[in-house]
Structure formats: structure tokens, C-alpha cells
Amino acid sequence: MIQAVKADGILTPKEEKLILEIAITEGKDPEIAINKIKKELQESEEENETELIDLNQKAGLGFEKFVIQKFDKKYFKIRNWAGDKFVDGRYADTTTQPDFQLSLNLRGQSYPLAVECKWRSEPKGDYIRFANDGQLERYKAFAKQENYPVFIVLGIGGKASDPAELYILPVQELNKSILHKSAFGKYHKKIDADFFLDQESNTLR
Template identity: 30%
Template sequence: MAILFLILGILSLALSFYFYSRKEKIELTPDEISKQKGNDFEEYMIQLLGKQKDIKFVGKVSDYHKNGISALENFEPDLKFKYKVAPFAVECKWRKSFGNGSITWAKERQIRNYNEYQKNKKEKVYIAFGVGGEPSKPDHLYLVPLSVLKYETFKKEYIADFEIKEEAEILKFLQQQSKFFDRN
């Protein structure tokens, strides 16, 4: 009888260990996958800009939205930085490709919100587009002043002049693109 209890005990332990250690595959929804890609690209931009001389990372928008409640800061660009004393903001968008040669990057109300933010806060707003590769290391990076992007969709050729070809040149690129920094 003792051997039977010993065998049952060992089987119970084995089953317990099996179910405890088995990791269930977690299926992410398309929205969760998209949010993760967005977070990965934001992290890429934080690291890229935050490592530049005289650029300081100030903060990141929470993107809180649940059960119909959204944080007011969700209407602002994703990331906030300072170059010396001049604040600027970056809205991050990663896309797998240009698709049919164009990208839809925002809805009209979002563009309006970013323009209002730029005007009211007196902060230059850039739109960072990562295209191809992975969100954490895109094949192509574009840093486009908001003032250039008037419409929800644009063709690749429209932003070609704003491509960052060398990450080490990003500060020089920002200075060339913005008279805003020259005043500070």
C-alpha cells in the first residue's frame, strides 16, 4: 500500500510540475501587436535622440485609453525632448513598407492636434517615420517637420529629403531642418 501512495505522490508531483512549468502561448490581438510595434519604435527614437550631444529626453506620452477614457496627453506627440534649452516633440510612426508608394500616417484630427500643440506650446514638432526592417531598427528613418505634412497620406518622394542616412548625423540634420534651434 505504501508503494501505491509513493507512486501516486510522484505522479502528482510530476503533473503539478508539468502544469506549473508549461507556458501557455499568449495570442496578441492586432491592436496589441500594433501598440507593441509603436512602443518599440518609440524606444528606438528615445535611444537615438537621447544619445545625441545637447539633446535631453524629457518624457513620453502615456497613450492611456481604456473603456472610453483617454488621457488628455494622448492628443500630443509621443516624445518630448530638449535641444540645449529649446523643447521639441516627436510623433513616431513605423510602417513595414510604403505599400503602394505612399503612407497614410494620421487622421485629419490628429494632424490638427499636433499643429495646435506646436502653436500653443511653441515647440517644433517632428514626425519620425521608420520604414522597413523592425520597429526597433528600421531600414529607413525619416524625420519630417510637421509643417511639411499637410495631408493624411503622402508619397515616398515627398519626404525623400528628410531621410536620415547616418544616425551619427541626426543632430546636424535637425539643425539644418530647423531655424527654431538657431534662435536658442
């Protein structure tokens, strides 16, 4: 019975009553037995949540690596690569900034830009949410404060390290953090092409 409860991860009232009866029959303290099971279930749930967070972080990092490799190191310098580490509500300022801050170095001139990477495995329905409202507002504020363009590079489908589709969304053009699928056409990027910044129009293509 105890192993069955651990296997499905749920302790129902019926199972709790049965365990209580078994413990009494065997001369054991039923409260200790039930509390022990509840503790083990809670620890198991926390481990599963940690595994899910780890998977999401790995996917995010995998897509970031995919994206950064599309910026030719001959022309682009990585000025900052933000991390998402935090503890007890404390985190670095860069945690809320776009993933990459880069500079295009061309003919002795430097042109800064920032990129946020987002990957979605299998969007459902006709709309795709590429960020939450708070994130979009932060990226807009960052672009205004730093006075250089910020782009969201969105990967769709496939694997994070090898997406099926790729889109470049200029933050200054976005009013919502969710778009209809039909609106993404003009932002489409060939999956096998490198990125380059048109410094005159501040367009990443």
C-alpha cells in the same frame, strides 16, 4: 464537428443545422449547444483582437525606443514620454500629444521640441500615410500652442526596432497626412546617424 467550427472560427448556417440535428439525436438541448459555441467563438475573436492590439503596441513602443536612443542624452532631456493608456473613453491629455517632448540643452540654453513616432512595415502603392488627418491637425495645434517645433519621425520597413529607412517630417510643412513616395526624399535621414536640432532654423536632422 464542434472542433471544426472552433478551428475555422466560423459557424455557418449549414453547420448550425447539423449541430442542431446531432444535439436532438443525442437528446441534448440544441439551443444551449449552439449558444455555447457562439459564445466560445466570440471570446476567441476578442482574444485575437487583443493580441493584434498588443502586437501593434509592442511595435509602436519598439520604434519609440529606437528613435529616443538617437537623441544623445548628453544634450537632450526627455520632458515627457506620452502613453496610450485609456479605459471607457477616459484618457490623459498627453495621450493625444506627440510621443516625446524633449529639450536640447546647449551652452546654458534650452530649446524645446516634440516628436511623434510612426512606423510602417510595408507600404503598398505609391503613397504612404504616416498619420490620420485628425492626428496631423492635433500636432499642428500643439506646435502652435506650445510655440516650438513638432516632427514626425517615420520608419519604413525592416522591424519597428530596426527600420530599413528613416524620415524626419516637420509638421509645419505638412498639409496632408499622406504623401507620394517621391516626396519623401528631402526628409530622408541616415539610419545610423543620431538626431540633432539646429536651434536657429528649428530643423531636426
